[in-house]
Structure formats: structure tokens, C-alpha cells
Amino acid sequence: MTQEQYLLLSLVAGPVVMGLLSLLIPSKRAQWWIFFLTVFAAGATAYTLKGSHVGVQFALPYFWLLPSKISFGIQPLGFFFVLITLAATMMFALFSLGFNDRKHATRVAPLWAMLVGASNGIFLARDWFTFFIVWETMSWTSLLIIGHGKKRSFNAGVFYYVLSLAGTFLMLLAMWVLYKNTNTFDINLTVTHLANAENHAYVITVITLFTIAFMAKSAIFPFQIWPALAHAEAPDDFSPYLSGVMIKYGFYGLLLVVVPVLTGNPGAKISGVPVSLYILGWISLITAILGTVVAIFTNDMKRLMAWSTVANVGYIGTALATGSPLGYAAALFHTANHMIFKGAIFASLASVKFRTGEREMHRLGGLAYRMPVTFFTFLLGIIAAAGIPPLSGFNSKWMIFQALFQKKLVLQATGLFFASTGAFLYLFRALHTVFLGQLPRRLRTVREAPLPMSLAMILMMIAMLGVGMFPGVMTLPISRVMAAMGIGSIDVTASVINGATSSINTVLIGSVFGIAIFFVLVLYLIGGRTYRLRDDMDNYSAGEDPREWGVFEAQYHYGYKFYQAIEPLFRWVPQTQPEELYRTFNRALHRFGSFIDGLWRPAGSLGWSIVFGIVFMILFGVVL
Amino acid sequence: MSSKMILDLFGMTFFYIVVGLTFMGLGRKITARLQRRVGPPWYQSFLDVFKCFSKTSISHNYIMDLGLIMALAGLIATAYFMPVAKGWTPAGSSSIVVILYLMTIGYLGMAMGVSASGNPNATIGISRALALMFGYEIPFAMIILAMISVLGSSSLSDIAMSQAGGIQNWNIIRFPLGFLAAEIAFQAMIGEKPYDHMIAPAEIASGPMVELGGKFLGIAFLLHAVQLFVETGLMVNLFLGGASTWYEFVGKQFVVYFTSMVINTVFARYRIEQGIKHLWVWAGSFAAIQLVLTRYFDIFSR
Numbered sequence: 001m002t003q004e005q006y007l008l009l010s011l012v013a014g015p016v017v018m019g020l021l022s023l024l025i026p027s028k029r030a031q032w033w034i035f036f037l038t039v040f041a042a043g044a045t046a047y048t049l050k051g052s053h054v055g056v057q058f059a060l061p062y063f064w065l066l067p068s069k070i071s072f073g074i075q076p077l078g079f080f081f082v083l084i085t086l087a088a089t090m091m092f093a094l095f096s097l098g099f100n101d102r103k104h105a106t107r108v109a110p111l112w113a114m115l116v117g118a119s120n121g122i123f124l125a126r127d128w129f130t131f132f133i134v135w136e137t138m139s140w141t142s143l144l145i146i147g148h149g150k151k152r153s154f155n156a157g158v159f160y161y162v163l164s165l166a167g168t169f170l171m172l173l174a175m176w177v178l179y180k181n182t183n184t185f186d187i188n189l190t191v192t193h194l195a196n197a198e199n200h201a202y203v204i205t206v207i208t209l210f211t212i213a214f215m216a217k218s219a220i221f222p223f224q225i226w227p228a229l230a231h232a233e234a235p236d237d238f239s240p241y242l243s244g245v246m247i248k249y250g251f252y253g254l255l256l257v258v259v260p261v262l263t264g265n266p267g268a269k270i271s272g273v274p275v276s277l278y279i280l281g282w283i284s285l286i287t288a289i290l291g292t293v294v295a296i297f298t299n300d301m302k303r304l305m306a307w308s309t310v311a312n313v314g315y316i317g318t319a320l321a322t323g324s325p326l327g328y329a330a331a332l333f334h335t336a337n338h339m340i341f342k343g344a345i346f347a348s349l350a351s352v353k354f355r356t357g358e359r360e361m362h363r364l365g366g367l368a369y370r371m372p373v374t375f376f377t378f379l380l381g382i383i384a385a386a387g388i389p390p391l392s393g394f395n396s397k398w399m400i401f402q403a404l405f406q407k408k409l410v411l412q413a414t415g416l417f418f419a420s421t422g423a424f425l426y427l428f429r430a431l432h433t434v435f436l437g438q439l440p441r442r443l444r445t446v447r448e449a450p451l452p453m454s455l456a457m458i459l460m461m462i463a464m465l466g467v468g469m470f471p472g473v474m475t476l477p478i479s480r481v482m483a484a485m486g487i488g489s490i491d492v493t494a495s496v497i498n499g500a501t502s503s504i505n506t507v508l509i510g511s512v513f514g515i516a517i518f519f520v521l522v523l524y525l526i527g528g529r530t531y532r533l534r535d536d537m538d539n540y541s542a543g544e545d546p547r548e549w550g551v552f553e554a555q556y557h558y559g560y561k562f563y564q565a566i567e568p569l570f571r572w573v574p575q576t577q578p579e580e581l582y583r584t585f586n587r588a589l590h591r592f593g594s595f596i597d598g599l600w601r602p603a604g605s606l607g608w609s610i611v612f613g614i615v616f617m618i619l620f621g622v623v624l
Numbered sequence: 625m626s627s628k629m630i631l632d633l634f635g636m637t638f639f640y641i642v643v644g645l646t647f648m649g650l651g652r653k654i655t656a657r658l659q660r661r662v663g664p665p666w667y668q669s670f671l672d673v674f675k676c677f678s679k680t681s682i683s684h685n686y687i688m689d690l691g692l693i694m695a696l697a698g699l700i701a702t703a704y705f706m707p708v709a710k711g712w713t714p715a716g717s718s719s720i721v722v723i724l725y726l727m728t729i730g731y732l733g734m735a736m737g738v739s740a741s742g743n744p745n746a747t748i749g750i751s752r753a754l755a756l757m758f759g760y761e762i763p764f765a766m767i768i769l770a771m772i773s774v775l776g777s778s779s780l781s782d783i784a785m786s787q788a789g790g791i792q793n794w795n796i797i798r799f800p801l802g803f804l805a806a807e808i809a810f811q812a813m814i815g816e817k818p819y820d821h822m823i824a825p826a827e828i829a830s831g832p833m834v835e836l837g838g839k840f841l842g843i844a845f846l847l848h849a850v851q852l853f854v855e856t857g858l859m860v861n862l863f864l865g866g867a868s869t870w871y872e873f874v875g876k877q878f879v880v881y882f883t884s885m886v887i888n889t890v891f892a893r894y895r896i897e898q899g900i901k902h903l904w905v906w907a908g909s910f911a912a913i914q915l916v917l918t919r920y921f922d923i924f925s926r
Contacts, residue, residue: 368687368740375687379736388729389722401721405778410769410919417765418758424728425754428735432747436687436739501778502719509722512704512715513729515633516697520843524693527677527839533684539743540834558744558751565896566755 004054007045008072011082012121012134015042019113031109032100038113039093042120043086049074050083055126068129068185075188076484078123080332080477081252085123085245088339089116091456091463092240095347098452099237099354106235108145115141122249127185128175135171135249139164142246146234156229163226167216174209191257195264203265204276207258211280214258218250220317221287224310228294231306232359236350239302243309244343248335251316255485259320259328263487266323272407273323281321285415288314292422293570296429296563301349301361304430305342308385311419312338318416319400322407325488326500330399332478337392337467341384344460348378351449351457352434361430362560365553366439366536370446375435377457382427384464387420390510392467395475395497402499425563433559438536440554469510470494633704636714640703643874644849645669647856650878651885658889673845681838684741688835691737692843698729699850706857707781709870718780720768724761727854731757734832734847741835749831752896753815753822759903760809760819766911767802770918771795771862780858784866794865799918803863805910810880812903813855816888819903821896856880 001009018038022031055073100106118141121134139161146157178190197203216223231243258277266274273281291310298304312334320331351374358364368375384393397420404413448454467473472494483489491498495507533539537546537556546556561567649666656663683689705723707713735754738746772778775786787793796803812819823831836844856877860867864880867873894902 366742369685383729383732386728386732388725388732394725397725398719398721402778405769405772408773408919410766410773410915413769414762414766414915418762421758421761424732425758428732428750428754431736432739432750436736436742437744437747438742499719499778501772501776502721502782503717504719504722505717508715508717509701509705509726511629512633513697513701513726515630516637516700516704517693519634519637519700520693520696523677523696523846524689524839524843527681527842529680530683530689530839531680533682536684536742539684539741540745540829541743542829556742556744558747562751563755565752566758566900569897569900 001056002054004049004052005056007049008054008056008074008124011042011045011049012072012117012124014038014045015113015117015120016137017117019110019117022110022113028100028105028107028109029102031107032097032105035109035113036093036097039086039089039116042116043090046079046082046086046120049079057126068127070130070133071126071186072121072124072130073126074124075126076481077252077255078125080481081123081248082120084336084339085119085248086116088244088343089119089241091340091459092237092244092343092347094459095240095350095453095456096237098450098454098456099350101450104354106148108148108235108238111141111145112238112241115145119245119249123252125187127187128178128190129185131187132168132172132175135168138246138249139168142242145238146230146242148235148238150233153233156233160226160230163216163223167213167223170209171213174206174213177206177209187256191260192264194257194261197265200265200267203261204267207261207276210253210257211276214250214253215283216250217253218247218313218317219287219310220250220313221283221290224287224290227306227309228298228303231309231346232300232302236302236353237347239350240343240346243306243346244339247309247313248339251320251331251335254320255328255332259487260485262323271409273321273409277321277323281318281409281412284314284317284321285412285419286314287311288318288419289415289422290314292419292426295426296422297567297570298426299361299560300359301352301364301430301434302346302359304361304426305345305349308345308423308426309338309342311423312342312385314419315397315400315416318412319403322403322409324403324406325482325490326399326406327403328482328487329475329478329490330396330403332481333399333471333474334393334396336474336478337384337396337464340460340463340467341381341391341393344377344457344464345381345385347453347457347460348374348381349434351453354449354453355446356443361433362557363554364434364440364443365437365557365559366435367443367446368435369439370443371435371448373454373457374449377461378431378435380461380464382431384468386424386427390465390468390506390513392464392471395468395471395504395506398504399497399499402501406500429562433557433562437559438553438557440557441552469506471497471506632714633700636704637700640700640850640853641846643877644852645673645845647852647878647881648845648849651881654882654885655889658886669845669849673842676842676845677839679838681840682835683840684835687740688737688840691733691735691740692836692840692847693733695730695733695737696843696847696850698726698733699847699854702726702730703850703854703857705780706854707784707861707866708857708873709867710785713781720772720778720780720783723780723854723858724765724768730847730851734844737840738832738835743835745828745830745834746832748828749822749824749834752824752831755896756812756815756819756821756899756903759900760812760907763805763903763907763911764809764813766908766915767799767806768862770799770802770911770915773915773919780861781866784861787865791865794863796863796865799863799914801910801917802914805907805914806859806863807883808903808907808910810855810859811884811887812899814852814884816884818891818894819899820888820893821899824893852881853877 022034057071118134118137125131143157143161147154182193219227262274270278288311291307295307316331319327384391387393387397475492479489648669653663705715735750859880860876864876
């Protein structure tokens with residue numbers, strides 16, 4: 001093997017091995033340092049491999065039963081994902097290093113290192129067999145991390161795992177069908193086979209199986225519940241990774257399989273969009289709207305942001321489903337942006353929880369006066385998430401709208417405007433309830449997050465601003481990746497994005513805003529003297545002093561049920577219905593089991609169940 | 625970023641503020657006359673702003689200062705992307721999505737600034753304003769989408785230019801239902817009755833403005849002035865055929881503002897959820913019918 005091949009292999013195997021080795025070390029802090037260094041080493045390795053097209057293939061020794069060799073290789077799309085996820089992971093790792101101090105340290109560092117390796121493996125896998133192995137490694141390591149030794153968290157993790165397992169089975173079926181028809185596991189060859197297949201029903205069946213698997217991973221409707229449970233219950237410093245990086249695997253899969261196949265073999269079209277993508281678009285739109293509306297009325301801050309992630313996944317899906325180069329670019333760009341801004345948001349919430357231990361928003365308030373760096377990270381994060389210029393989220397959201405305008409998908413665009421306006425509602429609510437308003441007395445002594453955490457947050461702010469002002473940092477590589485994949489390209493420069501119906505110059509927008517700020521600042525400074533109040537509660541209350549009625553800061557903070565006035569308007573939204581659906585399914589299965597059980601129960605029923613299970617599986621295989 | 629752009633922006637800022645403040649003064653005059661009062665002189669808003677800036681102000685913390693500065697700057701930047709005459713835009717480009725989203729930074733800054741004062745009345749006002757935004761943005765977006773689907777361009781100056789050549793080409797004729805919807809939404813957008821939940825003076829002590837005094841109140845006045853310029857300008861460019869000179873533009877803006885002030889004077893306030901329901905049911909359905917007819921049946925558009 002050449003040196004490049006070793007480097008490539010080390011991207012996948014390195015973190016896994018380091019993770020396993022660090023399991024032997026008893027000290028938690030040492031484990032976190034190893035994790036941090038491993039991630040940075042992986043990042044550096046990936047950077048040196050930039051521009052290379054190396055591939056590596058080998059048979060695992062002692063595993064001669066395996067049907068295929070293990071093979072990894074650098075391909076444009078996968079490597080783009082490797083680079084952006086590792087860049088984001090480096091910031092999260094720096095953040096975790098500060099977060100896991102003596103009081104808060106968890107034992108998830110070795111697992112997380114293995115997860116980073118598996119994640120690279122997913123993006124570098126060249127054949128379905130390898131893909132499946134790393135995919136499963138990713139699933140169980142993330143399950144254990146979400147669990148992190150707490151009963152409640154583990155239940156949430158199991159919920160996530162079962163949903164993703166359901167998807168994985170469908171994916172396995174699709175891989176098996178492909179192997180049967182092509183006699184190879186190679187991803188590129190199977191995709192080409194599908195893109196040139198005559199029988200369209202067959203193509204649709206296979207990509208539907210893949211799509212459902214990826215939808216389960218990316219929490220697209222009807223799988224949208226797991227983030228609210230898993231993101232909220234995961235370790236606080238892991239939530240940025242879970243929400244930023246891991247939810248995107250589904251989109252990588254869609255871009256890897258579904259998009260090239262439908263480019264080569266589009267079949268019937270509605271409004272110029274292949275039917276299956278059109279349906280996916282509507283499903284994604286439902287996801288975006290559901291996520292938004294539920295987020296508006298959620299009080300738990302981590303759950304709120306998890307629902308916001310669901311909504312953003314909906315945006316990405318809607319963009320992807322336009323089936324145009326602009327839409328694919330928008331989806332990729334929003335994927336990268338969401339990674340950073342949602343990472344920043346979760347990181348700042350983790351800092352808040354680190355210092356206060358609270359998750360219910362209405363119990364907080366006024367933290368901006370005590371934690372400025374955290375506040376500004378959160379502020380820039382929500383500005384990006386709401387798609388307001390001049391930050392990164394605006395550029396990708398603008399591209400999503402352009403893609404929809406181009407295909408004249410006006411109804412979808414209306415839905416997206418609805419979701420986007422709603423996003424502003426819940427984001428501002430979180431900003432106010434956690435960071436503004438009254439500072440409760442018991443939080444007077446809260447300090448800013450420790451240095452590594454603050455540093456990581458500052459880096460994320462720079463990333464958001466940088467991509468906001470110079471989207472070319474992302475859009476130019478995206479355009480190259482798309483050209484290499486043969487799915488078209490987009491018309492961009494470092495600071496200009498040309499959409500279908502108009503174009504924007506981000507530097508212009510940013511500098512106009514900057515100059516306007518300068519003018520207003522001058523105006524502010526020439527205005528009269530400012531007298532600064534020291535007491536939060538010293539403000540207008542119609543001549544009464546709230547303290548005389550026994551009202552203190554925490555009660556004077558308008559935070560609980562922020563949008564109560566409009567709650568009656570959203571009664572129609574099924575807030576718990578999907579969970580109920582799963583429960584109903586569970587009950588029905590249980591009843592069926594009891595029925596079988598009641599028919600005939602031989603002695604030693606556990607052993608017999610296993611025998612029956614095996615017989616059933618063999619029968620199933622024969623039928624297939 | 626050249627020195628010419630800085631000068632341009634400075635000049636235009638002055639223009640936006642003068643137009644907006646004049647409108648505000650005239651608006652008070654119109655209201656007064658409809659209520660059989662004499663009312664203040666038209667230049668009263670200028671005096672108010674000068675007085676506000678000369679006073680000592682009370683600030684609660686740095687976020688309050690920052691929020692209000694951000695708000696005014698955001699709206700000035702938005703106005704800079706608004707086509708003024710013959711499709712001429714100071715900034716050179718006028719993507720409608722940019723205008724709609726840049727406007728939001730003004731609202732965010734305002735909301736952030738007044739929330740930081742810690743007065744619950746202010747926050748209740750903001751919560752109402754944001755809820756109302758849910759009501760009017762959707763109909764407004766639908767109308768804009770109808771126009772984009774006909775024209776194939778999402779640049780506001782293209783939309784304005786496409787209406788050139790006489791009143792029969794104006795979008796008010798071509799999209800009558802859309803105009804009706806936009807007019808209802810516009811009333812909510814500038815926060816006049818029947819949609820003035822945000823300010824609601826007798827209920828929540830002027831809402832967001834409750835803690836503002838001195839130059840902060842002055843900035844809030846200027847904010848409202850620029851906001852009026854942007855929102856009336858949006859209506860003129862979308863429906864009233866744009867303008868060929870700047871005074872024609874301001875004249876048309878005044879017509880839009882005058883209509884809105886008259887409606888404001890004769891209506892009472894809705895309750896908040898009634899207001900949103902009303903916006904969705906009436907403005908929303910008009911806009912939806914317009915959108916579907918335009919996009920799928922190709923009626924009304926030409």
C-alpha cells in the first residue's frame with residue numbers, strides 16, 4: 001500500500017482504534033484529551049488528502065465467509081462531506097474538552113472517537129458491504145453515547161435506534177436486491193446499473209427502499225419524533241454533533257444513490273420534477289411545517305432546538321426534491337450551514353446548562369448580561385437559522401427559494417415561507433426567555449463558559465460570518481463536486497450567487513448593513529447622555545412597585561407560555577399523534593404475540609421461541 | 625465598498641428619514657381631521673425626534689443599545705435595496721427575498737433591544753408582533769410568488785418595470801384579488817388598526833416602546849419612519865406600477881399610507897388570535913385564490 005492509502009485507511013481506522021485504546025485508560029480527562037487529539041489528527045489527515053483520488057481495497061483476514069472485500073476510496077461528494085464534518089467536529093471536540101471538566105465529565109469519549117471513524121467510513125465507503133458495516137457501527141456507538149448511563153436517556157436512545165434499525169433493514173433488502181441483479185456490491189456500478197435500467201418499477205422500488213432508510217436517519221416525516229427525544233436526552237456536548245453532523249447521513253445517502261439514479265432515469269414528471277422526488281418534496285415540506293409548529297410551543301430548550309433541526313431537515317429535503325442543480329446545491333449548502341449554526345446553538349445551550357443546570361427555558365432569563373460570548377454565539381446562530389443576512393443561513397435559504405421559484409413550485413414555496421416565519425417566532429422566544437428579560441436572583445453569580453468552550457464558540461461565530469459574507473468558500477467546492485458527479489453545476493463566485501430568478505452579492509449586503517450600523521452608531525453617540533440603570537426591576541409598571549406585591553425577578557420574567565395567545569390556532573397540529581401511532585402498533589403486535597402464545601405453549605417456551613424464530617427466518621429467506 | 629457608496633447611503637438615509645417622518649406627521653394630521661380635531665403641524669415628528677435626541681436617556685444594559693442600533697441599521701439597509709424610480713435601485717440589485725429577510729433584522733433588533741429592558745409589557749408586545757407576523761407574511765408571500773411565477777424574475781425592480789406603460793398594466797389591475805389580500809396584510813405589516821396589537825396603548829402600555837426614552841425613543845421614531853418608507857415602497861413597486869421619478873414614487877407611497885391611515889381611524893382593534901385568523905381567512909384565501917388562478921389556470925395575469 002502507498003502512503004496515501006495508509007492515510008486514507010487511517011481516517012476510518014485511526015479514530016476507531018484510538019477509541020478502543022482509550023477505553024483502557026481509567027482517567028476521563030485523559031480520554032477526552034485523546035479524543036480531541038484524534039479528531040484533530042483526522043482533520044489534518046483529511047486536509048493532506050485533499051485533491052487526491054486514492055482508493056484502498058482489502059480482504060479482512062480470518063473473515064473469509066464475508067461476501068465482499070472492504071473498500072474505501074475518495075470520491076468528490078463523500079470527501080466534501082468528510083471535510084465539512086471533520087471541520088465541524090474539530091470545533092465540537094474543542095468545546096467538549098472544556099465541557100467535560102471534573103464535575104461534568106462523561107465516559108463517552110472513546111465511543112465518540114469510534115463514531116467519528118465510522119462517520120468518515122460512511123462517506124468513504126466504496127461498496128455497499130463496507131457501507132453497511134460502518135453504518136451499523138455508527139448506529140450502535142451513537143445509541144450508547146445517547147444513553148450515557150442514564151435510564152431516561154437510554155430509552156430515548158433505544159427509540160432512535162429502533163427507528164433507524166427499521167430503516168436499515170429496508171436498506172439491507174435494497175442492497176441484496178442490487179447484489180442479486182448485478183453480482184457486485186460496488187456503489188458506483190450499482191448506481192449506474194439503476195440509472196440505465198429499463199424496468200422503471202424496479203428502479204422506483206429499490207430507490208424507495210433506500211429513501212425510507214435515509215428518511216429514518218434524517219428524521220423526515222413520519223420519523224420526525226426521534227430528534228426531540230434523542231437530541232434532548234443526549235449528553236449536552238454531544239447534541240451539537242448529533243444535530244449538526246449525524247442527521248445529515250440520510251442526505252448523503254440520498255445524494256449518493258437517489259439523485260444520480262433519477263438524473264439518469266427520471267421517469268414520469270410533475271412540474272418538471274420526477275414523481276418520486278416530487279412526493280419526497282411534499283413529505284419534507286410537511287416535516288418542515290410540523291417541526292416549526294411544534295417548536296413554537298415547546299418549553300424545553302434542547303427539545304425546541306431539536307424540533308428546529310427537524311424543520312431544517314425539511315428545508316434541505318424540499319430543496320433536494322426540486323430535482324434541479326440549484327436545488328441540489330442549495331441542499332448541500334444548507335447541510336453545511338446547518339452543521340455550523342445548529343452546532344453553535346446547541347453549544348451555547350450546553351454552556352447555559354453547564355453553568356446553570358437548567359433546561360426548562362422559563363426558569364432562566366437575563367443570562368446575556370452574565371455570559372456575553374455564549375449570548376453572541378446564540379444570537380448569531382439564530383440569525384443564521386432564521387435566514388437573515390448577512391449570515392450563512394440566509395445564503396442557503398435564498399438558494400432554496402430560488403430553486404423553488406425556478407421550477408415554479410409555488411405551493412411548496414408558500415409552505416416554506418410559513419415554516420421560515422415560524423422559525424423566527426421560536427428562535428426569538430428562545431433568545432428572550434433564556435438570555436434576555438429578568439435575571440433571576442439565584443443566577444446572579446453565573447460566570448462565562450470556560451476558555452475552551454468560549455474559544456470553540458468564537459470559532460463557530462467566525463465560520464458563520466465568514467460563510468455569510470463569502471459563500472464562495474462553500475459554493476465553489478459544491479459546484480465542483482456537482483460537476484464531478486455529473487448532476488449539473490451552479491453559477492457562483494466568491495461573493496455572488498446567481499439564482500434562477502435573481503442574484504445576490506453578499507459582500508454588498510454585508511457592507512451596506514455595516515455602513516448603516518456605522519451611521520446609526522454616530523447618531524447614537526451624538527444623542528444625549530445615557531444613564532444606565534443597575535436594577536433590572538426598575539422599570540415602568542404604572543406607578544406600582546411589583547415588589548410590594550411580593551413579585552420577584554423570576555416571576556416578572558415573561559417567558560412561560562410565550563405564545564399562549566395563538567395556541568388555540570394550532571390545535572389541529574398532531575403534537576403527540578405519531579408517538580401514539582407507534583404505541584398502537586406496539587399494542588397490536590403484543591396482542592398478536594399473545595394470540596400465538598395462547599394457541600400452543602410447549603414447555604420451556606424460550607427455547608422453542610428461538611427455534612421458531614430461526615425456522616421463520618429460514619422460511620423468509622427461501623420465500624425471498 | 626467605495627466612498628461613493630458610503631455617500632450614496634448617507635444621502636439615501638437622509639431621504640428615507642425625511643419622507644418617513646413627514647408621512648408620520650401627515651398621518652397624525654389626517655387622523656386628527658377625521659376626528660374633527662386640528663391636530664399637530666405636519667412637521668411635529670421632526671420636532672419630536674430632535675427633542676428625543678437632546679434628552680438624557682435611560683438604558684438598562686448594553687444589549688438594549690445594541691438592539692436598537694441593529695434595528696435601525698437593518699431597516700436602512702433594507703431601504704437601500706428598494707427600487708425608487710424607473711427600476712433604479714441605490715444598491716444595484718433588489719432581490720425580493722433579500723428585502724423580506726433584511727427587514728427581519730430590523731424587527732429582531734427592536735425585539736432584542738426592548739426585551740433586554742426586562743419589562744414584561746414590552747415582551748408581551750413583541751410576542752404579539754411576532755405572532756401577527758405569522759398572519760401577514762404568508763398572504764404577502766403568496767402574492768409575491770404569484771408575480772414571480774408569471775414574470776420569472778424575483779427582482780423587485782423587474783416587477784416594477786414590468787408594469788410600465790399605463791395604468792392598465794399595473795398589478796393592481798392584473799392581480800385584483802392579490803391586491804386586496806396585500807392591502808389587508810399591509811395594514812397588519814405597519815401595525816395600524818385593526819391590527820395594532822403590538823402597541824395596544826390602553827392594554828400593555830405601548831408594548832415595545834414602554835421602556836424607551838430619550839434617544840432610544842428617537843431611534844424608535846426613525847425606525848418607524850424608515851419602516852413606513854420600506855413597506856409603502858413595497859406596495860408601490862408591487863402593485864402601483866413603480867415610478868419614473870422619485871417624487872412620483874413618494875406621491876404613490878403617500879396614497880398607500882393615506883388609505884391605511886383612514887382605515888386605521890375608522891376601525892377598532894381585533895383580539896390577537898382573531899386578528900391572525902382574520903388575516904389567514906381573508907387575506908390568505910384571497911391570496912391563495914390569486915396564486916392558484918395565476919399559476920395553474922393562467923387567468924388574470926395578462
